[in-house]
Amino acid sequence: MNGVSNTARILLRDDLRDFAGYRSARSEALQGSVWLNANESPSASPGDADGRLRRYPDPQPPALRDALAALYGLAPAQVLATRGSDEGIDLLLRAFCVPGRGAIVIAPPVFGMYAVCARLHGARVVEVPARDAGDGWRCDLAAMADAALRQHANLVFVCNPGNPTGEAIADADIALLAERLRGRALVVVDAAYAEFAGHDASAALLAAHENIVVLRTLSKAHALAGARIGCVLAASELVGMLQRCQAPYPLAQPAVQAALAALAPDAVARTRTSVARVRGERERLLGELQSAPGVRRAYPSQGNFLLLRFDDAQAAFDALLAAGVVVRDMRATPGLADALRISIGTPEQNQRVLASLAVARQAA
Structure with a gap:
């Protein structure tokens, strides 16, 4: 089920169904020895010894996509490299929430960027507060599903492990949430801290549930917060929808090189x-x-x-x-x-x- 997301097809904004996005000079599969198609400088910057930085970067570097796919056990087509996971949140809002009319569901206390991106986009933020159970925090996923259906929310954000709560949510519970919302909403699992939980079910969840989207980042476990490299993991069709909403050159070359070094086997x-x-x-x-x-x-x-x-x-x-x-x-x-x-x-x-x-x- 790694190619098609029927839920994404249903929820994609109507005005974006024929939207192709911006095709940059690097989007064309052309070959040549003299590159004069992107209005780049013909000479290098003083700080750019090999002259690579005068060229625009690849929008989705194949080597980086391959490395991220291998890390998370997916196909490269299921990976969209982003400027941290923050950009993934923003792209999901752009693609699946009509400005001024869309809605998302969150379980505060939780990472603040879900609500920030929603409000900047004019989407309503539906809160289903997590409960302090004394020995830890508990998100009420059933109540989140109820709220999503009642409020016609297209995106339900589940931070797992939770930030700042530290809560870990069982894969089976996320699977039940996704099944209940199939065809009605996307379940966005923010797994920024998954490495520290000792259990990563990203690939298995995506294989079984076409309406699950997973956000990952190299900022935490891989110690690259300053490089701003993250990714969206999803059905390849959904990845394509998001890529059309992405800026032409989202990833700086030095950041990509740092990420590739961090993803080498050693x-x-x-x-x-x-x-x-x-x-x-x-x-x-x-x-x-x-x-x-x-x-x-x-x-x-x-x-x-x-x-x-x-x-x-x-x-x-x-x-x-x-x-x-x-x-x-x-x-x-x-x-x-x-x-x-x-x-x-x-x-x-x-x-x-x-x-x-x-x-x-x-x-x-």
Whole structure:
């Protein structure tokens, strides 16, 4: 089922059904030794020793697409390389939500870009809040499906693992959600932190459910946040729909080269080792913080971060900052007025976190 998405055919904006997008000079399959079709400079920039940067990049570099497809166990036609996963979110809104009339469903607290992109596009944001169950957060996927059907939402975003909650959602539950919404909505699984969960079902979910779309990124586990390389994984037909909505040259050549280096077999092996270290540190830090004075609750996490509630979040934030440790202040997020999110660092950095919080408690 890797080629056709009947749900995408149904939901694609009517005004985009015959839309071909912009065909750039690099879109043409032409051969030659003198390239004068893109109004590029005939001479190189002083900082461009081999002259490659004076040329526009390939819109979808085949080598990168092949490498991403191999990493995620899919066919290259099922992969759309993007400027981080943020661009994938934006493209989905453009293709499947009519401006001013579309709607999406989210489960806050969750990654803010779903709502930002929707609002910039004029789409309604339907919220089905996740529930704090004490020992972790729970998204109500059945209620999200109800809301999507009731509000005629074309996109349902499921962050798995959740950010900032750290929640991991079972594949079987996502499959049930997709089945219920088949022909009615696309289920967008944001798997930015999947490597840290130790289980990646992207390929299996896509093979069995034509209305599932998966977002991936090289920013987290592969340590390329500055390169801004992500991808959309979906049926090849849906990938084609999104590509027609994409900017002509979305990926900078230096970023593509960095991504290819990070996706070489030896680099991927090192990434797996690094991820295992982060997971080990995450569990060690969680164990320390769950019994730390002043920490009201430390939630289990399947990401590379921990979400914490404090008796005095301001004092904790100030103590960390005084020690040079910058964490994410979550207190402006509804339902998280006492919370901070702390990324997992090196063992030495994590020890500084623990020491800083101990100082905050002693000063209280």
